[in-house]
Each structure stands twice: as C-alpha cells, then as structure tokens.
Amino acid sequence: MSFSFHDRCLGFLDAVPPDLRRTLPEGFQDQSLDFTSNDTLALSQHPALRMGALEAIDRYGAGSTGSRLLSGNHPLHTAVEARVAALKKTESALVFGGGFHTNASLLATVMALPLWRKPPMLMMDKWIHACWLQGRQDTPMVRYRHQDFDHLDRLIQQHRPDYTPVLVTESIFSMDGDITDLGALAGLKHRYPDMMIIVDEAHATGAWGPEGAGLVKPEHTVDLITGTFSKAMGCYGGYVACTAALKKVLVQKCAGFIYTTALPPMVLGAVKAALDLLPTLQSQRDHLYALAQYTRETLGRHGWNTGLSQSHIIPLMMGNSGACLALHHHLTQHRIGVSAIRPPTVPPKTARIRLSLRVDHQQGDIDQLVATMP
Ligand SMILES: Cc1ncc(COP(=O)(O)O)c(C=O)c1O
Numbered sequence: 012m013s014f015s016f017h018d019r020c021l022g023f024l025d026a027v028p029p030d031l032r033r034t035l036p037e038g039f040q041d042q043s044l045d046f047t048s049n050d051t052l053a054l055s056q057h058p059a060l061r062m063g064a065l066e067a068i069d070r071y072g073a074g075s076t077g078s079r080l081l082s083g084n085h086p087l088h089t090a091v092e093a094r095v096a097a098l099k100k101t102e103s104a105l106v107f108g109g110g111f112h113t114n115a116s117l118l119a120t121v122m123a124l125p126l127w128r129k130p131p132m133l134m135m136d137k138w139i140h141a142c143w144l145q146g147r148q149d150t151p152m153v154r155y156r157h158q159d160f161d162h163l164d165r166l167i168q169q170h171r172p173d174y175t176p177v178l179v180t181e182s183i184f185s186m187d188g189d190i191t192d193l194g195a196l197a198g199l200k201h202r203y204p205d206m207m208i209i210v211d212e213a214h215a216t217g218a219w220g221p222e223g224a225g226l227v228k229p230e231h232t233v234d235l236i237t238g239t240f241s242k243a244m245g246c247y248g249g250y251v252a253c254t255a256a257l258k259k260v261l262v263q264k265c266a267g268f269i270y271t272t273a274l275p276p277m278v279l280g281a282v283k284a285a286l287d288l289l290p291t292l293q294s295q296r297d298h299l300y301a302l303a304q305y306t307r308e309t310l311g312r313h314g315w316n317t318g319l320s321q322s323h324i325i326p327l328m329m330g331n332s333g334a335c336l337a338l339h340h341h342l343t344q345h346r347i348g349v350s351a352i353r354p355p356t357v358p359p360k361t362a363r364i365r366l367s368l369r370v371d372h373q374q375g376d377i378d379q380l381v382a383t384m385p
Contacts, residue, residue: 030332045348046366051218053371054245060281067280075273083273094286098224099252110239111142113249116267118146132174176206182226183214188324193231200232209235217243223289244285248274295370306377326363335362345383
C-alpha cells in the first residue's frame, strides 16, 4: 500500500516526543496573570495606538493594496521611517513586514551584494534568533559561544585573511534576557575595522535605552540595526536602521521589500503613535527594571534559577522538557500564563519557563506567581 504525503505528515508528527510537541493555545486564555506576551510597554491596548490605527483606516482604508514600489506606498511609511531613523540616530530607516521577515530578507540581500572586497563570513552568536539562520542561505558561517567574545576574536583572526567578518547578535537575547556588551564589540570593531556588525534590537527597542531608543549607541559603531514593532511597540512590522545609501540599495535589491505587500496603513498609524509615545514612558521603563530585579531576587530566594537574565525577560531554567511542561501545566491550571520553551528552540538541558514582564505587572503579581509555584 502506498502512503500519501498527508499520511507521511501524520507519521512524522506522531514521531515527535510528547514533551517536545508544539500545540496552539485555544484563542485568548482566561488567565488571571499573563507572562507570555511581548507587549512590554502594554502599548497594544493604548488609546493613542487605537486612535492612530483608526485614523489611518479612515483615511486610507484597511489594506495597503500592493508592494510599496507599485501601489502600496503611503505617507505613513515615510513618517514611520523618519521616526525610526531619529530614534536610532541613523541617517535612514526602511520598514518591512514582520521582524522575522526583516532580518531574514535583509541578511540574504546584504550577503549577496557584489560589494564585498573579500567574501563575507557570518559570525553568529550560538543563541541567535532563528530568523537570522533563515536569512543566511549559503553564506559561509561560524558560530561563537554565547557572548564569548574571546572565542569570537579567535574566529575573526582565523578567518579574516580570506573573509570579511560579519557579526550578528541581539542586544537583549530573546530567550535568556541577557544583555550584550556592545562596548566590547565596539572594541573588536576598532581592532578589525573591516568587520561588519549587525545588532537585532527586537527586545530592547522601546523598553531600554534613553527614550526607549534601544541599547545601541552611535559610539558602538554598529553598521546595521534591526528591530520589530511587534514587541514593546505593541503592533507589528520590522525595520532596518542604516545609512541612506544602504536604504537605496535595499529598495533596489531586497526581495523581501520589493516582492511583498506593504504594511497596512492601520498598522503604520499605530506604530507611529507608539513611536511618538516612547520618550514619555521613562517612569514605566524604570518600573519595569525595578520589577525585573524584584522578580529575579524573589525567585532566587525561593530556589529558582533565572539563568543569565539581566532584563525584563526572565527564564526559569528547568533542566529538561518534562519538568518544564509539568510546571507550565501547573501554572496554567492556576490561570497563570507562562511560555514553555523546549528543544529545538533551546538545547535540551536548558528547557525553561520564559517569563516576559510588562510595565503593567506589579510586585503583587510576582508574589502571586511565586506563591502558586509547586
Ligand atoms: C530577537 C528577535 N528577532 C526577531 C524576531 C521576530 O520579530 P517578529 O515577531 O516581529 O517577527 C523576534 C521575535 O521572536 C526576536 O525575538
């Protein structure tokens, strides 16, 4: 008997061990507490963002109707790009669909440009987000141990005679919440000026840095900054902050910009409102940092291991997927939403519960979480 592709899919799924299986939650959960969302500044529900979206719908309609190069370009794209460039202190910025889409298509394009004196060699942190691996395509790559810049330095020295090193990292790591020493990277760039540095500020923009600008500063000599509007900015979409020249090249060459429908005006209307609000939210950010500190200390006192966390992203290191799922189940039963992060997203021994703090969480919420732990 011959099995159809569909049957083989079912067989493939059956072979995934239960503790590694991914299942979609059923819509919005009835939770008393939620630590799963990336809505760090709680902007997704903010009246100014709702109003920004409504005004944009009113003026331009629901969809963008085409690629930006054809029918989809709106004044709101220009307005958002001007704000991103000002926030990031770069000459220019380019808006894309989601953050994953931005990073994957940007990297694929930049690596393939016929502008390299020596071919590029990607040097990626071992724990880099999956979108960057997707964008790598066939570019040669080495991985350095997470945040180990001595290892990185050795790899640069080894490959620099034949390649241009292209370093890719995150300023705040999405699953561990640790913060990259961008000053140390600037030191490496000083020693190896031909190196390109790309920093993904997905979890830093809005939540960290002066006026929520993120952690990259001009003195870090980062060549390309990317990020998303889907986390602290409470919306959707991604961006690259870069030179005016590179933006022009991306408009010519980047398939992920050219051959896709532009972000809808209503999303851009909300994003613009979020960008306008960022400078006014310092007291909320200060609350977030204090709460993150309180959370780590409280969990630590109760014997939980919060790994490398230095930010509002706090893992509870569980050691294996079974223990991780058991705690997830226990907390969910008590209507506390947390994320169970397991292989292949993280290595097996580092399966963890991920807590993502928001500015509308309070110390009492952390106390409730700790009191509910088994
Ligand atoms: C570091 C990092 N980069 C990029 C992305 C992708 O962003 P988006 O959710 O907007 O596609 C994420 C989201 O998980 C992320 O954590």
